[in-house]
Structures are given as structure tokens and as C-alpha cells.
Amino acid sequence: MKKENKNRKKSIQSQLLSFVIHIAVGVLAGLLIVTFLIQKSSVEGLSMAPSLQDHDVVLVEKVSQYFRAFERGDIVVLDASHLKGFDVKEDIVKRIIGLPGETIRISEGEVYINGVLLTEEYLTPDMKTYPTFSDKEETLEVTLSENEYFCMGDNRENSLDSRILGVFPKEKIKGRAIFRIQPFESFGGI
Numbered sequence: 001m002k003k004e005n006k007n008r009k010k011s012i013q014s015q016l017l018s019f020v021i022h023i024a025v026g027v028l029a030g031l032l033i034v035t036f037l038i039q040k041s042s043v044e045g046l047s048m049a050p051s052l053q054d055h056d057v058v059l060v061e062k063v064s065q066y067f068r069a070f071e072r073g074d075i076v077v078l079d080a081s082h083l084k085g086f087d088v089k090e091d092i093v094k095r096i097i098g099l100p101g102e103t104i105r106i107s108e109g110e111v112y113i114n115g116v117l118l119t120e121e122y123l124t125p126d127m128k129t130y131p132t133f134s135d136k137e138e139t140l141e142v143t144l145s146e147n148e149y150f151c152m153g154d155n156r157e158n159s160l161d162s163r164i165l166g167v168f169p170k171e172k173i174k175g176r177a178i179f180r181i182q183p184f185e186s187f188g189g190i
Helices: 002-037
Strands: 038-042 057-061 075-079 091-098 103-107 110-113 140-143 148-152 173-182
Touching: 038 173, 057 075, 075 148, 091 110
Parallel strands: none
Antiparallel strands: 038 057, 057 173, 075 091, 075 173, 091 148, 103 110, 103 140
16 A cells, blocks of 8 residues: 555656646747747837838747848837837837948938939838938938948838937847737738
8 A cells, every 4th residue: 555655656746747847848948939039029109100000019030130131121120228219128110221331321301222212112102201300401321330220110200210219230130020910900921
């Protein structure tokens, strides 16, 4: 009888240990996925309209940046913590406009990359881009260094972006927004 109780105790301990190990592996796998593979991010505000709306929820993949460079037009999630206008750790969603080594010039409502007018089909037809919200006569010219990106929102009249915040180093880019999961009626690839 004692041997049977001892075996039963070992069996319960073994099952409990197995359960704890499975839970630990699941939690570790979840943390690794969120840290290195994919994350969920919310769009706050209207700076990416019409492409993305306030409170849209997107999936952000974080892996491809190690295998291929970011491209002009990619919608990315940026770590905006410690930037002017942001008091707490915060992520923002913007579109990459300028790539490392390029010169971006914003003048007379247009964006030029290395002297060539940038065609931006994702903007509304009447959208103009100015260096600041208040002075439409100003010109902004920025030459990006290695690993620097110039990012702007699609709603240029309502976007706190590289025109004001400055360029974003590659390490501030968390990943590419690839899929909208909310609202359900807009569910799909970006």
C-alpha cells in the first residue's frame, strides 16, 4: 500500500512538473514571438488617413528587416519615446518617404527625392505637403545619413512626423505594418 501511494505521489509530481514546463515553454514562445516576430499595434489619431484610421489595429512583422532593407512606401511602426512631443513610451505609425543617403526637399507643396518629384498614389489627390503646418512658403531640405529614414503620415496636414520630429534612425523602426485586423470591415493586407 505504501509503495502504491509513493508511486501515485511521484505520478502527480511528474504531471505537475510537466504542466509547469508546458506553461513555461508557452509563455517563453509567446514572448519570443512578440519580441522578435510579430506584434499588434494600434493607430492613434488621423495622421495616416486615408490609408489607416484612428483606432485601426495592425499586425507588425519584425523579421524581414534583418533580411531586406526598408523600402519607400512601407508603413512602419516607430518607437517615438523620448522624442519632442511624446512624454511616455509610445509607438507611432508612419510611412517611409526617404531612404538612407537620399536628399528630401519639401517645397511648394511637393516632395522631391534627390531632385525628382515623388509620386505618392496613396495620398488624396488634393493633399499638399508643407514643411510646417503654419508656413506654406518655407522649404525643408534634409540629407539622410546611413541608417536614417524620413517618415511622414499620409494626412500631411495632421501628422507629427519627420518634418517636426526629425529623421528616424533604423533602430527606432520596430517593423512593417502588414495586415489590418480591426475594424473587421477593413480586415486585410495593407
